[in-house]
Amino acid sequence: MPFEYFDVTAEVGIRAWGGTVSEAFAEAARALFALMVNIKTVRPHRTITVELSAESLELLLADWLNRLILERDRTGCVFSEFRVAVTPQGQGFTLQGKIAGEPLDRARHDPRIDVKAVTYNNLRVLQHPDKVQVECVLDI
Numbered sequence: 001m002p003f004e005y006f007d008v009t010a011e012v013g014i015r016a017w018g019g020t021v022s023e024a025f026a027e028a029a030r031a032l033f034a035l036m037v038n039i040k041t042v043r044p045h046r047t048i049t050v051e052l053s054a055e056s057l058e059l060l061l062a063d064w065l066n067r068l069i070l071e072r073d074r075t076g077c078v079f080s081e082f083r084v085a086v087t088p089q090g091q092g093f094t095l096q097g098k099i100a101g102e103p104l105d106r107a108r109h110d111p112r113i114d115v116k117a118v119t120y121n122n123l124r125v126l127q128h129p130d131k132v133q134v135e136c137v138l139d140i
Helices: 021-036 057-075
Strands: 003-008 011-018 046-054 077-089 092-103 124-127 132-139
Touching: 003 021, 011 021, 021 057, 021 077, 021 092, 021 124, 021 132, 046 057, 046 077, 057 077, 057 092, 057 124, 057 132
Parallel strands: none
Antiparallel strands: 003 011, 011 132, 046 092, 077 092, 124 132
């Protein structure tokens, strides 16, 4: 199971896993868009490159997901493919990502919850010996 949701009053929490930080960030992005639309119906016709940096993995996670929400709002697209590379850089971390999707088609994409932003509440990146778990809370 690559991601799940957890209950938070008036918000929705995401918990996602991957073998690496990069994989966990990609799963969190999939969880974000799976909440908003049926990502199985989203074709990867348009690709956008995302580059970010932050002082911590937790802040990078929030910046990553908030950037995806911004791209949705700016372009009118929904996304279904997420390629992510997170690397240490100096005192912090950088993220290089590519997201792919297409303009929202209400008839085909089954719009669901409108996510406004990622909050800093319960923001976590937990590195276990065999996996990485990320958690965040979404303002809906």
